[in-house]
Amino acid sequence: VQFVESGGGAVQPGGSLRLSCAASGFTFSSYAMSWYRQAPGKKRELVATIGSTGRNIWYADSAKGRFTISRDNAKNMVYLQMNDLKPEDTAVYYCRNPNFASWGQGTQVTVSS
Numbered sequence: 001v002q003f004v005e006s007g008g009g010a011v012q013p014g015g016s017l018r019l020s021c022a023a024s025g026f027t028f029s030s031y032a033m034s035w036y037r038q039a040p041g042k043k044r045e046l047v048a049t050i051g052s053t054g055r056n057i058w059y060a061d062s063a064k065g066r067f068t069i070s071r072d073n074a075k076n077m078v079y080l081q082m083n084d085l086k087p088e089d090t091a092v093y094y095c096r097n098p099n100f101a102s103w104g105q106g107t108q109v110t111v112s113s
Helices: none
Strands: 002-006 009-011 017-024 033-038 045-050 057-059 067-072 077-082 091-096 107-111
Touching: 002 091, 017 033, 017 091, 017 107, 033 067, 033 077, 045 067, 045 077, 057 067, 077 091
Parallel strands: 009 107
Antiparallel strands: 002 017, 017 077, 033 045, 033 091, 045 057, 067 077, 091 107
């Protein structure tokens, strides 16, 4: 089981980024997928989850109205569109299938003026 995140970077407050995650090693279309983040000195937190078909979606309060999770089961990809980014969104972002122990390397998002 492997997750490879990409798309992070440095942006100014109010900016946007689209994170991508390539998953492999399991039947992607059968499982929910999640995005997590870990800010410096803080615990890793769940940001968003999308069900196997894409119909069921959950967001943390901090992500509601600004982030959009989506998936492409044909490509084994999950995405996180992040708009109106704030300095408190600065973190390493990870995707994961909660049914497996594996974590990817994450992708760094830095929001700063």
